[in-house]
Amino acid sequence: xxxxxxxxxxxxxxxxxxxxxxxxxxxxxxxxxxxxxxxxxxxxxxxxxxxxxxxxxxxxxxxxxxxxxxxxxxxxxxxxxxxxxxxxxxxxxxxxxxxxxxxxxxxxxxxxxxxxxxxxxxxxxxxxxxxxxxxxxxxxxxxxxxxxxxxxxxxxxxxxxxxxxxxxxxxxxxxxxxxxxxxxxxxxxxxxxxxxxxxxxxxxxxxxxxxxxxxxxxxxxxxxxxxxxxxxxxxxxxxxxxxxxxxxxxxxxxxxxxxxxxxxxxxxxxxxxxxxxxxxxxxxxxxxxxxxxxxxxxxxxxxxxxxxxxxxxxxxxxxxxxxxxxxxxxxxxxxxxxxxxxxxxxxxxxxxxxxxxxxxxxxxxxxxxxxxxxxxxxxxxxxx
Numbered sequence: 290x291x292x293x294x295x296x297x298x299x300x301x302x303x304x305x306x307x308x309x310x311x312x313x314x315x316x317x318x319x320x321x322x323x324x325x326x327x328x329x330x331x332x333x334x335x336x337x338x339x340x341x342x343x344x345x346x347x348x349x350x351x352x353x354x355x356x357x358x359x360x361x362x363x364x365x366x367x368x369x370x371x372x373x374x375x376x377x378x379x380x381x382x383x384x385x386x387x388x389x390x391x392x393x394x395x396x397x398x399x400x401x402x403x404x405x406x407x408x409x410x411x412x413x414x415x416x417x418x419x420x421x422x423x424x425x426x427x428x429x430x431x432x433x434x435x436x437x438x439x440x441x442x443x444x445x446x447x448x449x450x451x452x453x454x455x456x457x458x459x460x461x462x463x464x465x466x467x468x469x470x471x472x473x474x475x476x477x478x479x480x481x482x483x484x485x486x487x488x489x490x491x492x493x494x495x496x497x498x499x500x501x502x503x504x505x506x507x508x509x510x511x512x513x514x515x516x517x518x519x520x521x522x523x524x525x526x527x528x529x530x531x532x533x534x535x536x537x538x539x540x541x542x543x544x545x546x547x548x549x550x551x552x553x554x555x556x557x558x559x560x561x562x563x564x565x566x567x568x569x570x571x572x573x574x575x576x577x578x579x580x581x582x583x584x585x586x587x588x589x590x591x592x593x594x595x596x597x598x599x600x601x602x603x604x605x606x607x608x609x610x611x612x613x614x615x616x617x618x619x620x621x622x623x624x625x626x627x628x629x630x631x632x633x634x635x636x637x638x639x640x641x642x643x644x645x646x647x648x649x650x651x652x653x654x655x656x657x658x659x660x661x662x663x664x665x666x667x668x669x670x671x672x673x
Contacts, residue, residue: 290399290460293354294417296453297391300361300446302424302533303434304388306526307442309514314439315372319514323634325378326510327627332382333389334623340390341397341615350398351464354391355457361387362450365443387450389623393614398463400602400614411543411595418537418591424449425530436523487613491604493663497556498597498621500656504563505589506629507570507649508532508582511637519642520574532583536591543595552603555596557660560653562588567650571643597621 308329312322344353364383367376396410403409428434434445457463507515516525539546546555566585569578597617605613629649636645 290395290402291413291416293395293453293456293460294413295420296449296456297395297420298417299420299424300388300449300453302421302526302529303428303442303445303449305421305509306425306428306513306529307434307436309511310436310517311368311439311442312377313514314437315368315377317374317377318638320634320638321374322514323630323632323637325374325381326630326634328378329381329385330389330623330627330630331385333385334619334627336382336386337390337393338615338619341393341612344394344397350394351457351460353394354398354463355454357387357390357394358450358454358457359387360384361391362447362454365446369440369443389618393618396598396614400598409544410598411540414595414598415537415541418533418540421533422530422537425526425533429524429527429530436517486606487616488604491601491613494556494597494600494604495617495620497560497656497660498593498600498617499625500652500659501556501560501563501593502621502625503629504560504567504649504651504653506626506633507567507642507646508586508589510626510630511633511642511645514637515570515642516579520576520579522576522579528579528583531580532586532590535584535587536589539587539591540595543592546592547596547599552596552600553660555592556600557657559588559593559596560656563593563653564650567646571646571650574643 309322309326312325313319317325340353344350360383364380364387367380371377371380399413400410428445434441436442512529513525516522516528562585566582566589569582569585572578573581598614601613601617633645633649636648
């Protein structure tokens with residue numbers, strides 16, 4: 290699965306760096322770009338949700354990843370011909386189903402395969418970050434993909450998507466995983482109350498993670514436009530590589546950090562780092578400021594993501610593994626990025642980039658405050 294993760298997140302390199310730029314090249318305004326990114330995130334949230342319960346029930350992880358890989362590879366090709374808002378939104382939805390649907394399915398397959406060694410998830414996922422870094426550096430230092438050439442962006446994503454799909458055939462047992470490793474219990478998620486099977490602590494944790502993710506929207510969705518339109522720099526692919534490179538060592542060591550400090554403390558550290566990163570972008574709008582902010586991605590994502598994944602898996606019944614990870618993607622990743630993208634696009638158009646960073650820096654702080662209030666309440670209950 291390390292090879293598959295490497296190639297899957299190689300696809301994310303041109304998507305993160307060039308998707309907003311591609312939409313601007315089609316001559317959409319910044320607010321429209323925000324709405325389209327919101328539609329993309331919404332589709333990436335809602336559509337995979339219908340797959341997860343079925344995959345948990347039948348265990349067909351391999352064939353599902355294969356189909357989603359092909360969807361990811363081919364669904365943006367029509368954008369080279371059709372440039373209307375409606376057509377763009379439709380093809381973005383198809384692409385979102387592929388690229389966003391693959392992550393919860395892959396994470397569920399990986400964590401199930403690891404059995405009792407789930408703390409090693411961070412090591413496997415770190416290889417995905419390495420794939421992102423390698424591809425981002427290639428994009429920065431070669432003319433293979435150009436920000437002004439829509440076809441080069443679309444074709445680059447398509448080729449990487451096909452390479453990912455081909456890699457699945459080299460993962461042992463992936464196409465007969467359910468028969469050998471994952472017999473399904475009688476109480477499958479489809480026969481259970483989808484809310485009651487998850488404890489209240491699961492949903493509270495998702496709330497905190499969601500506020501952190503909203504805070505990450507400027508750096509994850511509008512960074513390339515910030516570099517190009519506000520700082521007038523074209524080196525955004527290279528800076529994407531810097532952020533991904535910074536996350537790798539922390540993600541690799543995340544299991545040991547969680548074992549030593551615990552999930553809750555590390556979650557708060559991650560939330561605080563997200564607010565700090567937004568402030569750095571706003572206060573130091575320069576090459577050096579961007580570099581410092583990108584290095585904070587080590588905590589923003591390198592620590593935040595494995596902590597969030599292991600939190601969700603620890604609160605999720607085994608028979609609902611994919612569903613638990615999809616709810617994580619739905620509520621705390623996709624929905625948060627959807628709201629953040631739409632809101633961020635309008636803030637940029639009305640007020641500019643600097644106010645956007647300050648505004649989005651507030652959301653993770655709210656998460657910390659909610660946690661502190663919850664901690665006091667729990668301490669009071671124990672005292673009573």
